[in-house]
Amino acid sequence: MNLSLGPLLYYWSRDDVIAFYDEAKRWPVARVYMGESVCSRRHLLRLPDWLELAEQLAAAGKEVVLSSQTLIESESDLKTLRRIVSDSRFRVEANEWGAVRLLSEAGVAFVAGPTLNVYNPETLDVLAALGAQRWLPPVEMSHATLAALLERAPTGMETEVFAYGKLPLAYSARCFTARHYNLPKDDCQFRCLDHPDGLPLSTREGAPFLTLNGIQTQSAGVYSLVGELPALRGLGVASLRLSPQSRHLGRVVEAFAAALAGEVPAPATLTRFMPGPPVDGYWHGRAGLEHAGLMHISEKHV
């Protein structure tokens, strides 16, 4: 089992993005997903810039995968998608079925992303026949459902599980960050730049609930499966996806690498670096905002 660095879901300054991936070259991650997968208005790095960064990461020994945009709305979105697909240097993560069509037509192997909604082995088999070699379950999938699915998974299919970060939960045509600033989406003034870990949304009694990230809505809670490595290994999961955050991701990667090497994680080591409260309800078949597993681990360590 190895580690993957998921695509950057936020909008950061060009310097911050370059610095982040510069650091990532030295992290013990096997694979790095790159590119803009959330909002086509984010342009501080355009596709050629991403490809140049991708070359650098590849030169540093990382397997690079380009993540396609999850919500395709316009011809210009499709144009970018076609350019990503036609770049033969890197594999592509398909995040909607238009990308699957183009990748299978091109006859290249691809990664089936978590928003393709693979909930059963039959759909995974459809994707395998089209060229998918690796896939991610929807982030809401529990350990029990994943186990049942993998019993009949196509042979050779590699499974990657979203294992750390705020959970990407929903996509909309509306930009909720622009809405917060009373700006129209077409003139959003790129306010996402002010929120490197998204814009926190709480209930009226102050409980952290969600995170607004442009057209994407994330959890406020930070998902972590660092305490579930034996179960993940038991399922034959190939990789764990760690999702970028603006600070301390290097420490998070270290903690996961140590856990993979056999160190028993003390929950506090990771929670210190989280930009929100820990959650893992989904893995246990419960509401996503619960954190059953963490309490379980704490009890074991008391």
Added chain:
Amino acid sequence: MPLDLICPAGSLVSLKAAVDHGADAVYMGFRDNTNARAFPGLNFDEAQAAEGLRYAHDRGRKMLLALNTYPQPDTWSRWTGAVDSAAKLGMDAVILADAGLMRYAVRNHPQLRLHLSVQGSATSYEAVNFYREHFGIQRAVLPRVLSLPQVEDVVKHTGVEIELFGFGGLCVMVEGRCLLSSYCTGESPNSAGVCSPAKAVQWKETPTGLESRLNGVLLDRYGKNEKAGYPTLCKGRFEVGGETYYAIEEPTSLNTLDLLPEMLKIGIAAIKIEGRQRSPAYVAQVTKVWRAAIDAVKKNADAFKPTPTWQAELNKLSEGQSHTLGAYHRPWK
């Protein structure tokens, strides 16, 4: 014919109301989580479905079966069984979201007409054409996220009929790509066929007002003169940056009567009315207004203007009693 009117049937009574008031087709689901309105007391068993089909077919109307949740590994046969039933009963089409289930339908019932559900999240012609090439879908229901020019671009680049939502509840998120409900309650439309399930709802009168909660999470608090609506998660009031407001969407519903001439012009095949969970009286009234409006626009699109009576009728039925054109009208975004 363009602009077929597709109406919701949560029960046999609603189905008859829709047919009697002019629906070209009704859509319904079986009484389990194979469809995205898996609510207690709603939907059809096989005998009721057969009776509904007879009622619709005797009057020259169609009946579509929604099987638009994602089959789970342990209960896969529940979904394939539903596809088998649809073929056996003679449904005019099944509305599917899952690629694996489409493959099953094509292999086992090649004569069965397939529609791509809105839950399939196809927003581009590349995605729509994918389902056409691999599974021969005849129609796709587009998520409520595209502007009309974007819809037109899809129509121009595919041979698949395009169906749009015209009226009813408004999903702000791309359908099939929203897990907010399971994050809060453990159950989402994709995997459980429900959003903000009623069993997780709690109402409580407090000194600061009436509170609505979903699995304990405070969704809203209503003052003395405020009307409290069903606590759908994305239509609550939340705090962002020190401000309390409808951070995602107001409790409003979709009404596209004004856009009918344009929808006709760009070649929309069908208009869908949301609301299988609504009452037969609701279905009757909405169907009646939309039948009249579609007949009027087809007769003379240039002179078409929704009448104040239609709008007043529809306003009475709307959630929060307010309307939006949603994403079809770009400024909404």
